[in-house]
Amino acid sequence: SLPKYIDDKVIESVLHSPQIAPKVRLMVMLMYRAGLRISEMTNVKTSDIDGDMLHVIGKGNIERVVYLPKSLKTYIDMYAELYLVGEDEYLITSRDGKMVSSTAWKNIKDAFTLVAQYKMNPHQLRHSYAMYLLLNGCDIVTIQHSLGHTDLKTTQVYLNISDDLMRSQIQKVLG
Secondary structure: OOOOOOOHHHHHHHHOOOOOOHHHHHHHHHHHOOOOOHHHHHOOEHHHEEOOEEEEEOHHHOEEEEEOOHHHHHHHHHHHHHOOOOOOOEOOEEOOEEOOHHHHHHHHHHHHHHHHOOOOOOOHHHHHHHHHHHHOOOOHHHHHHHHOOOOHHHHHHHOOOOHHHHHHHHHHHHO
16 A cells, blocks of 8 residues: 655644754655655755756656755755755765665654654655645646656556545535
8 A cells, every 4th residue: 555645734844843954854855845756865966956957867767857846946055055065966965975765764754753753654755745736736747747657547546545635625626
């Protein structure tokens, strides 16, 4: 079964917590506000960013473009300047160099446990990104392309929503 999405308020509480290190905040933002897989997030280099476009190599070695919201682009720029991240360097690093997915994941999981007492699994931020887009009026084809899914059916399964959520969304639109 697919992981459930995380309520936006929970994610925002983590993002705005002073207890969270800037690197962890950036990792959460890249997954939640750009829909990156954890492996994609740990492979982002400064040279992959062109204005508000992030060039990502995803599953199957397929490249896609992800559009960065202004808040994320601003944070990336500030982070890169503050931590002296050079041209064509990995954005997220550890003491030993490139951050590995398992270490990144542990940092993210620990942040959610510390701030929100929320136990999660890695893919929930990506699902939450997709659901956030859907619930705020984004069409499913745009979500499909943003996630890098080649088949729309994958995106439909990804956005499997409960009857209660479907009811509330229909009532919100139709009354």
